[in-house]
Amino acid sequence: MLSRPKPTVKRIRTKNIPKELKERAQWVCWLYQYGTERKKPPKRPYDPRTGEPAKTNDPKTWATFEEALSAYEQDGFDGIGFVFTKDDPYKGIDLDKCYDPDTGRTERWAEIIIHDLNSYVEFSPSGTGFHTIVKSNFKLPGNDDKNTTRKKGNFEIFNSKHFMTITGNVVGKAKRIRKVEGTLRRVYEAVFGDEEKPEKGKETLPGRQGRSDEKLIKNVRKEDEKLNDLMGGKWKQLGYPSRSEADQALANNLAYYLGKDADRIRSVMMQSGLKRKKWERTDYLQGTIDKAIAHCKNTYSPDSGTGTISLIPAKELIDKKIHKEPFLIDGVMREKSCMMITGITGVGKSTVALNLAASLASGKPFLNHGVAGKNRILIVQSENDDYTMKKRLTGIARAMKKLKTVGKNVFFAGNPKGDPSLRGDIHDANFQNELRKALEETKATVLIVDPITSFLGSKTPENDNVGIRNALDTFIQLVSNNNGSVIVIHHHGKGQERDNAYDARGASSFADWARTVLTLTPKKTENGQRILRGNWAKTSAYKNPGVTTFEILDDFSLNVVEGEETVPSTRIKEVLENNGGRVGSQNELVRLLQAEFEKEGNELSESTAKRAITRAETEGVLKQVKAGRGKPQAVVLV
Numbered sequence: 001m002l003s004r005p006k007p008t009v010k011r012i013r014t015k016n017i018p019k020e021l022k023e024r025a026q027w028v029c030w031l032y033q034y035g036t037e038r039k040k041p042p043k044r045p046y047d048p049r050t051g052e053p054a055k056t057n058d059p060k061t062w063a064t065f066e067e068a069l070s071a072y073e074q075d076g077f078d079g080i081g082f083v084f085t086k087d088d089p090y091k092g093i094d095l096d097k098c099y100d101p102d103t104g105r106t107e108r109w110a111e112i113i114i115h116d117l118n119s120y121v122e123f124s125p126s127g128t129g130f131h132t133i134v135k136s137n138f139k140l141p142g143n144d145d146k147n148t149t150r151k152k153g154n155f156e157i158f159n160s161k162h163f164m165t166i167t168g169n170v171v172g173k174a175k176r177i178r179k180v181e182g183t184l185r186r187v188y189e190a191v192f193g194d195e196e197k198p199e200k201g202k203e204t205l206p207g208r209q210g211r212s213d214e215k216l217i218k219n220v221r222k223e224d225e226k227l228n229d230l231m232g233g234k235w236k237q238l239g240y241p242s243r244s245e246a247d248q249a250l251a252n253n254l255a256y257y258l259g260k261d262a263d264r265i266r267s268v269m270m271q272s273g274l275k276r277k278k279w280e281r282t283d284y285l286q287g288t289i290d291k292a293i294a295h296c297k298n299t300y301s302p303d304s305g306t307g308t309i310s311l312i313p314a315k316e317l318i319d320k321k322i323h324k325e326p327f328l329i330d331g332v333m334r335e336k337s338c339m340m341i342t343g344i345t346g347v348g349k350s351t352v353a354l355n356l357a358a359s360l361a362s363g364k365p366f367l368n369h370g371v372a373g374k375n376r377i378l379i380v381q382s383e384n385d386d387y388t389m390k391k392r393l394t395g396i397a398r399a400m401k402k403l404k405t406v407g408k409n410v411f412f413a414g415n416p417k418g419d420p421s422l423r424g425d426i427h428d429a430n431f432q433n434e435l436r437k438a439l440e441e442t443k444a445t446v447l448i449v450d451p452i453t454s455f456l457g458s459k460t461p462e463n464d465n466v467g468i469r470n471a472l473d474t475f476i477q478l479v480s481n482n483n484g485s486v487i488v489i490h491h492h493g494k495g496q497e498r499d500n501a502y503d504a505r506g507a508s509s510f511a512d513w514a515r516t517v518l519t520l521t522p523k524k525t526e527n528g529q530r531i532l533r534g535n536w537a538k539t540s541a542y543k544n545p546g547v548t549t550f551e552i553l554d555d556f557s558l559n560v561v562e563g564e565e566t567v568p569s570t571r572i573k574e575v576l577e578n579n580g581g582r583v584g585s586q587n588e589l590v591r592l593l594q595a596e597f598e599k600e601g602n603e604l605s606e607s608t609a610k611r612a613i614t615r616a617e618t619e620g621v622l623k624q625v626k627a628g629r630g631k632p633q634a635v636v637l638v
Contacts, residue, residue: 012080013168014069018120018133018177021082021090021166027068028054028061028163029077045081045163048072056083056161079125081163082133089135090177091184092158093117096129106130113155113187114171116267118286119178123169129154130171131164135179138188155191172280183263186213213264220257220300227253233273243274244288250274251292257300260293262286291429294477295470328360328446328485330370330608332536333516335445338476339487340510343520348532348552349489350383350450352520354392355558356487360446361409362402367534367548368560370608374405378444380413380435382423382454389420395555411442425457426471436478447479450489452510462506469509488514523549531561567593567612569621573637576622581637586613586624589635 028045045054047061048071054061063071068080084092098110106114110130114121121132140150140159148161158164221228229237230253235246250272251265258264266289269275279285325334333339341356343349359366360375384392389412397406412420413435424431439447449455452472453462460467475486490510511517516536523531534548549561575592576583583589590609613635616622624635 011169012069012072012166013170016122016168016170017065017166020177021133022065024082024088025059025062025064026083026085026088027063027065028056028081028083029068029071029075029079030081030163030165031078043078043081043165045083046071046077048080051075054163056163059085079165079167081165083163084158084160086160089137089179091134091136091138092162092164093132093134093187094124094129094156094158094164095132096124096154096156098154099123099128099130101127110154112267112270115270116183116187116263117178117180118175118263118266119180120175121171122167123171125165125167127169131166133164133177134184135177136184138184140188150192152191157188180263183261183267186264213258213268216257217254217268227257230274231272235274243276247274247279247288248291251288252295255289255292255296255299259299260296262289262293265289265292287429294429294432295427295474326372327370328372328375329356329366329516332369332518333485335372335485336480336483337485337515338472338513339485339516339518340490340514341487341518341520342490342492342510343532344492344522347520347522349491349520350381351392351552351556352518352532352534352558353379353448353450353487353489354389354556355396357410357446357448358393358396358400358402358406362397362400362405364400364402365611367550367558370611374409375446376442376444377410377446377448378413378438378442379410379420379448379450380422380424380455381448381450382421383450385421386419392556396557399553399555399557411438411444413438423454425459426455426474427457427460427467431455432474432478436481439479439482439484443482444479445482445484446487447475447484448487448489449475452488452490453506465509468506469513472509472513492519567609569612569616569619571596572612572616573621576635576637583635586610586635589613 027048029048030043030045032041033044034041045056045061046052047054048063048068050061051071052061062083065080071077072080082090082092084090093113095110095113098107099105114130114132117132117134119132119134121130123129124131140148140157148159150157150159217227217231221231227250229235230246230250235243240246240249247269250269254265254268258268266285269285269289270279325336327333328335328337341349341353356366357377357379358364359371361377363371363374365371381389393406393410394403397403400406413422414420415422424435426432426435438444456462456468456471460471462468472486472488475488479486488510519535519537521533521535523533531549531551534550536548550558551561553559572589572593575589575596579592583592590606590613593609593612594606613622617624620638622635622637
């Protein structure tokens with residue numbers, strides 16, 4: 001149909017063009033328009049179906065990818081293009097005249113933008129520039145109908161009602177189209193914002209993610225010597241055995257200072273002295289950054305101690321409704337929380353932890369405390385083999401008369417040999433992935449780690465507060481997808497047989513992290529019983545139950561010797577007396593008890609209340625009687 005000779009342009013490589021673009025009927029063909037005064041002839045879009053000029057605001061003049069490709073191959077068009085609209089998530093960026101095909105050199109400003117956006121990028125038809133496509137909700141400032149594109153120098157961004165030529169001649173390996181909300185905004189502001197003129201001889205970076213990060217890192221480097229050395233490329237002087245470990249250390253530091261923003265981290269890393277050819281491998285650099293983000297739990301806030309203060313009236317705080325998660329263990333530990341069991345070596349921590357696992361899996365009480373329903377438990381432990389674990393857990397489950405339920409709801413993370421014990425490094429991405437898969441497969445809502453020190457790795461000593469906290473928080477993060485809780489087992493220091501939570505060996509981060517701590521200390525007896533004193537600590541958010549004394553029986557189950565009940569029988573007697581010695585039903589008594597606890601700012605679960613009522617009946621405090629045929633059961637004071 002068209003006889004115009006086709007100029008020399010890069011051949012279209014269809015297999016590299018993103019599938020998601022191919023699936024949209026937003027394609028046109030295009031031709032160079034000669035006879036203009038411009039040095040570079042403009043491109044005009046054409047309808048692939050009719051050969052007539054296309055309109056970028058009229059979908060009727062667009063076609064499918066297959067139709068556009070067929071017209072290009074058969075009708076002499078110079079190329080094909082994709083039309084951007086306000087209804088699709090895509091933005092196109094044209095980096096013009098920034099690549100020399102003869103030398104293979106890319107101008108620095110374009111190189112940084114490409115690395116910052118890290119999305120699909122291809123050579124332009126002329127081969128002297130680049131086109132990159134990203135996903136973003138970012139809108140150009142002003143009226144959407146008018147501000148559909150913006151250009152400055154050799155940088156142009158397409159928002160809608162414009163088409164961009166597509167060649168499929170990708171730079172490096174083909175990449176997916178990435179969503180880059182914050183990064184695109186920073187690129188835009190860096191290019192079009194009010195920038196100072198660069199010093200003579202210095203290259204401007206139109207795509208740099210922003211002067212704010214540059215200024216922040218510059219200021220931080222003055223205070224953080226390690227970061228300063230890493231940014232300067234001094235990895236040997238810092239004692240790192242390899243450059244890869246230095247890369248990870250730099251990413252870890254930047255994750256903290258740059259709010260765990262992968263795009264900002266990548267941008268700053270590319271300006272460091274550690275940059276090398278290996279970083280051109282997207283999988284390596286992205287993997288390093290992903291790992292840093294996964295380990296980073298706290299981020300830097302320059303206004304944490306200074307700056308604007310927001311006044312909160314005490315009345316507002318008093319009247320504020322605070323959401324509280326339900327109890328996982330009545331009175332001491334809530335759901336979506338974390339707990340530590342600690343004591344000296346050999347005191348029985350692992351056995352106590354197994355009893356707790358069986359209680360949480362079966363719904364049976366743990367040390368006089370009711371538990372929330374039947375939970376799925378994943379145990380990650382390193383100290384006991386299959387024979388020991390089978391013997392202990394079987395004895396505990398049989399004592400509870402819940403052998404099948406415990407067997408169904410408790411899982412072990414085993415080693416390749418099938419033994420229910422292993423060691424690992426929670427800082428290692430592969431170990432995290434394996435643990436994540438195990439949690440997803442079992443749907444566990446409680447993760448028990450015994451002991452925690454077996455999973456810290458060789459590079460995190462027990463006295464490393466930051467490393468310990470990051471490790472503990474990583475366990476929380478892994479189980480958070482299941483809305484779960486974490487229980488860790490840890491050792492006391494040598495000779496420390498007190499029941500202080502902060503006697504746990506190593507960093508104070510252990511006790512700081514735990515919302516609930518159960519410390520175990522042996523209690524001497526004349527007949528050789530294995531009696532333990534269990535002190536509940538850090539439960540000030542609830543009613544602190546104090547101390548529970550219990551023994552470990554021959555079948556490894558626990559028997560409470562003495563300990564304060566959550567609902568003493570005397571409390572139930574008092575409630576009945578205040579109601580004339582009689583209430584209409586057990587459920588009514590439960591509601592009355594819950595109301596009493598609520599007045600004190602505490603909570604009482606229905607299961608714990610009913611268990612206390614049953615105990616009070618056994619002790620002869622009350623009796624449950626039928627009020628008559630067809631009438632509900634009544635509870636009366638004896």
